Amino acid sequence: MATDVTGPESVSSTRSVGCTTPYRVDLPVLHVGVVRERADAARNRLRVLAAAERLFAERGVEGVTMDEVAATAGVGKGTLYRRFVDKGGLAVALLDERERDLQQRILTGPPPLGPGADPADRLAAFVADYLSFVDRQLDLVLLSETATPGARLRTGAHAFWRQHCRYLLREARAPQPDLRADLLLASLAADQVRHWLHDEHRNLDDLAVGLSAIALVLAQPHPRRT
């Protein structure tokens, strides 16, 4: 259901990097030393990830069964499910690494995405960049969000994005920052993005411009009636 990628590299999941953004996201973090990952477990985890990545790339996320992933990785199904709670969990694990880049640019990169710019502009930049990220990883994100109902709202990554949006909206003095953050992220769900891009054949850049504009509206300090 959620991230379960215990193991060495999860240590870097201590996402509260020392930076200007004054919040800390609580993510499942392995307390190294308390529980060490066994050597065979680590080896198998890497194998599974590699196998999944290759198979997904070759035949698409939908065209690959969990049995195949297990077989290709040379691992039993039990092992597969022990580590990655379900197919969505596997997607989350694969996505994890690819999200790092965007997260780093948000936390420490140059404006307008990174710290320094006006919060509303940062929000607009985030919307555009996140949209582009979803577009590039569409199948994986879709899987991670729809594997189980509500999955979208439970991943560690989602907590990060939400926290970031809330922070920016609060900084911008927008009313109901939490609700508005959820609203924005709901519209960036893989399902919706895929519909805009593939079913309605909207242009990615136009969409980014449009959504950024709406982000600016949502970041306004006060509602205005005519």
Place this chain on the structure above:
Amino acid sequence: MATDVTGPESVSSTRSVGCTTPYRVDLPVLHVGVVRERADAARNRLRVLAAAERLFAERGVEGVTMDEVAATAGVGKGTLYRRFVDKGGLAVALLDERERDLQQRILTGPPPLGPGADPADRLAAFVADYLSFVDRQLDLVLLSETATPGARLRTGAHAFWRQHCRYLLREARAPQPDLRADLLLASLAADQVRHWLHDEHRNLDDLAVGLSAIALVLAQPHPRRT
């Protein structure tokens, strides 16, 4: 996948009621006389719907299998799937009737939901009422939206809600009416609503107030920067 409820009562699905709302939603409508539903088919359709309704009420949507629905209705699985493309389709069919009321109130009911009020206010009223509808039918709506990825955006009912929001936003002279309509509806997806209500334990009325306020902001004619 989508609505497939052919049959007599679908005739009333000719949703373009003679009213002040100047749009017509194209829904799968049975052209009576061209194709008549066979008597046995109609009987079975009713049986299935009744059985599903009862079972869902008794044991919850998740606790009922399609086999059980078929068995209880005294019908084979093939028959079940012929009519209701998948489990989500069954939910759509059950929802269909319950959505009518809201749709009628939108098209011909009193303001602020119905015609006559300011478009922005109508939009706010719609958001509140739709939210309440989703809350009451949460399991069914969730099923209908998540049975298959993208299902949410493909139902006839969704086309209706979207069309209505677009119309109101256009009337209100809001920029990007189509995008804003999708944004609003995305945030009213069952998944999100359930999360707000059940996981975060938000109060339904507070949520309605909050979302209505955001609807008003989105219906503003021009974005304003400070």
Place this chain on the structure above:
DNA sequence: GGCGCATGCGGACTAGAGTCCGGTCATGGC
């Protein structure tokens, strides 16, 4: 270096969604 045990492993098993196809029987034309 050896021992005991917690942890991890893996494949057989279950369950439920959705498909298929041979048989049946309303329906409309004559």
Place this chain on the structure above:
DNA sequence: GCCATGACCGGACTCTAGTCCGCATGCGCC
């Protein structure tokens, strides 16, 4: 009223996600 047609019926079948439990083994302790 009878017949040809094709829509309809139903249950056996497939396919895949996810579970379970006995066995193996890495790891910390003595």
